[in-house]
Amino acid sequence: MSTFIAVPSRSDSTRERARPIVRIVAVYGTSWTVPESAQLTPVSDHLDVAGFLAAALPAQLPTVLAQASLETASLRTPRSHIGERSHRVTTWLFVLPSARLVAVLAVDTAGTPEELRPLLADLMESDAEVDGHTLAEVFARSAGSSGALAPERHVIASFSTTDGLGGDPQAVRSLLYPTSTFDGSAELVIHRLAQSAGDGALWVGRHGTVAVGQPAGLGDALALSAVLAVGAATRLREIHAAIFDAVGKFRAANGELRSSHGSRRFLEAITARIGDLEIELAFSVDAVTDAGPVLPHPQVESYHRALVHALDVSGRALAAGRILTRLAQGVAAELAAVASAEWRLEDRRRARWNGLVGLLALVGIPVAIALGYASREGGYTDGKNLNAYLIAGVGVLVLVLAYAVIARANRRRTHRRRE
Numbered sequence: 001m002s003t004f005i006a007v008p009s010r011s012d013s014t015r016e017r018a019r020p021i022v023r024i025v026a027v028y029g030t031s032w033t034v035p036e037s038a039q040l041t042p043v044s045d046h047l048d049v050a051g052f053l054a055a056a057l058p059a060q061l062p063t064v065l066a067q068a069s070l071e072t073a074s075l076r077t078p079r080s081h082i083g084e085r086s087h088r089v090t091t092w093l094f095v096l097p098s099a100r101l102v103a104v105l106a107v108d109t110a111g112t113p114e115e116l117r118p119l120l121a122d123l124m125e126s127d128a129e130v131d132g133h134t135l136a137e138v139f140a141r142s143a144g145s146s147g148a149l150a151p152e153r154h155v156i157a158s159f160s161t162t163d164g165l166g167g168d169p170q171a172v173r174s175l176l177y178p179t180s181t182f183d184g185s186a187e188l189v190i191h192r193l194a195q196s197a198g199d200g201a202l203w204v205g206r207h208g209t210v211a212v213g214q215p216a217g218l219g220d221a222l223a224l225s226a227v228l229a230v231g232a233a234t235r236l237r238e239i240h241a242a243i244f245d246a247v248g249k250f251r252a253a254n255g256e257l258r259s260s261h262g263s264r265r266f267l268e269a270i271t272a273r274i275g276d277l278e279i280e281l282a283f284s285v286d287a288v289t290d291a292g293p294v295l296p297h298p299q300v301e302s303y304h305r306a307l308v309h310a311l312d313v314s315g316r317a318l319a320a321g322r323i324l325t326r327l328a329q330g331v332a333a334e335l336a337a338v339a340s341a342e343w344r345l346e347d348r349r350r351a352r353w354n355g356l357v358g359l360l361a362l363v364g365i366p367v368a369i370a371l372g373y374a375s376r377e378g379g380y381t382d383g384k385n386l387n388a389y390l391i392a393g394v395g396v397l398v399l400v401l402a403y404a405v406i407a408r409a410n411r412r413r414t415h416r417r418r419e
Contacts, residue, residue, distance in 0.1 A: 021087065023158045023219070024107045026123040027226045028135070029150035029234030032101040032143050038065055041094055047220040060287075060294045062094040062227055065101065066142040070130055075107070077128045079118035086110075093142055096231040098172065098284040103139040103149065104227065110296040111174055121156050121178035124207050154226045154307070158211040158219050176205035204306045218299060225295055225304040232288040233311050236320065241279055243323050246273050250331065264342075267335050274328050281324070285317045311378060353406070 020265070025042050034040070040063040043138040047231045072086040105123065110118070122128055130138045138150045158173060158350055200213035200220075211219065250270055288294060295301050309315055 004146055018110075019035075021108060021110055021158055022160075023122065024109065024116070024119065025156040025158070025223045025226070026105045026126075027154045027156070027223070027230045028103040028105075028126060028139070029152035029230045030101045030103055030139070030143070030145075031147060031150060031234070031238065032145040034095045034099050034101060035067060035144050038095075040065060043224065047224070048217045049220045049224065050217075062096055062102070062224065062231075065093040067092050068142065071227055074131045075128060076130075077119060077122035079122050079127075080116075083161060087335060089141065093139065093382060094227050094231075095303070096235075096284070096288075097229070098231070098235060098280075100231055100235055100284070101143055102227045102231045103143075104223070105135065113159075113171060117174055117178045120155055120157060124153065124178070126153065131148070150234045150237070152230050152237065153207070154230050154311070155208045156211060156219075156223060156226060157208065158214060159356060160213065165330075172203045172210050175210050176208045185227070191235050196250065200387075202303060202306075204303070204310050204313075206310050207209065209307070221295070221297065221300045222303055225300060225307060228288050228294065229304065229307045229311055231315065232285045232308075233313050233316075234293075235280070235284040236313060236317070238315055239277055239285070240316070240320055242273075243327070244278055246270060246277070247323070247327055250327065251329060263338050267331055270331050271328070271335070274324055274331065278321075281317060281320060285313065285320075291311050 043061050043064055046064050046067060068091050070089040070091065072089050074090050075086065086107055086109045088108040090106045092106065094102045094104065097103060105128075107119075107121070107123075111119075126135050128135050133141075139149070140146050200211070202212075202214075203210040209222070211222065215220070253266060264336075286330070294305050
């Protein structure tokens with residue numbers, strides 16, 4: 001069984017006694033979806049997380065689409081010589097419950113924190129190549145898709161000891177913000193899993209996590225937490241884009257809503273789109289950021305909450321929910337205005353129809369009676385002129401047909417207007 005956060009083997013420890021082994025896990029969001037014919041396997045078949053996520057429902061955890069071991073010499077980054085001191089390089093593709101893919105690059109390497117800083121900077125920017133291909137191309141080939149990696153990513157650097165760190169906040173900041181020259185303490189979230197000495201510690205930033213002294217299984221669970229959080233942040237950005245697209249369409253059509261025959265259909269389509277986005281926001285973001293049901297282990301849940309806070313997923317999801325609520329209120333108001341306009345049109349149609357019926361009754365009935373008593377001799381006498389009956393019957397038939405034709409035309413016009 002593989003591990004994300006590997007504990008160095010005895011031979012590794014002997015071979016690199018002066019250079020500690022560090023496991024680096026780079027998690028990248030993508031816009032790709034799982035292929036329909038893909039064969040997925042449970043994450044428990046690949047990672048040792050049973051002791052930490054035993055209470056989690058399988059449907060709440062990611063599944064594995066692909067895993068591949070690469071030649072260590074094939075990985076190149078512009079600012080570090082990773083291939084010369086790497087022990088293992090592995091790529092993963094995880095499928096979230098929302099069917100979105102998250103890409104992971106895991107590297108076992110040797111080096112001090114200062115030596116690893118350029119590597120962390122390259123991985124945070126996804127600036128690496130495998131056999132001359134970019135990371136996006138490598139992952140896309142495994143996913144059967146194409147396109148670039150999403151801007152959402154998180155890198156976990158797991159050290160077995162505090163050598164080179166010593167709990168120094170400045171040393172940790174240099175790893176969490178390797179390309180920044182400013183004092184990043186305001187953005188740094190210091191999060192410890194336990195209060196007792198020797199239980200390990202975590203420092204969590206927006207783009208990276210520094211872990212020290214974590215057991216292998218717990219490290220794997222923390223990496224899964226990053227997979228879920230990065231996937232949720234990526235999906236949230238896509239939902240934001242869809243929301244603003246819906247708002248743009250609504251504003252562009254606002255001047256035509258009351259005059260267009262398709263106004264109701266347009267507004268109903270916007271309402272359906274809002275409902276879909278609400279469901280997607282709840283399922284792909286809110287459900288994932290609620291760590292309790294998804295990652296039911298105290299230490300993992302605590303880290304997941306700190307990571308979600310560092311990525312500001314909950315705050316951005318709350319803002320997206322407010323936009324959706326206000327957009328729904330605006331669409332509902334427009335639907336009410338369209339319904340009111342339709343009722344006014346219907347009232348006017350009924351008034352015109354009642355006037356037409358009254359006119360036909362006022363004119364047609366006396367004419368029919370007059371024709372019934374009319375004859376060539378100036379009056380009607382029994383048996384002398386049956387033409388008067390025929391004329392009266394034709395007049396009544398014409399009135400009935402006119403009534404039917406006008407009523408049908410009005411019904412069709414009203415139906416088209418409501419569509």
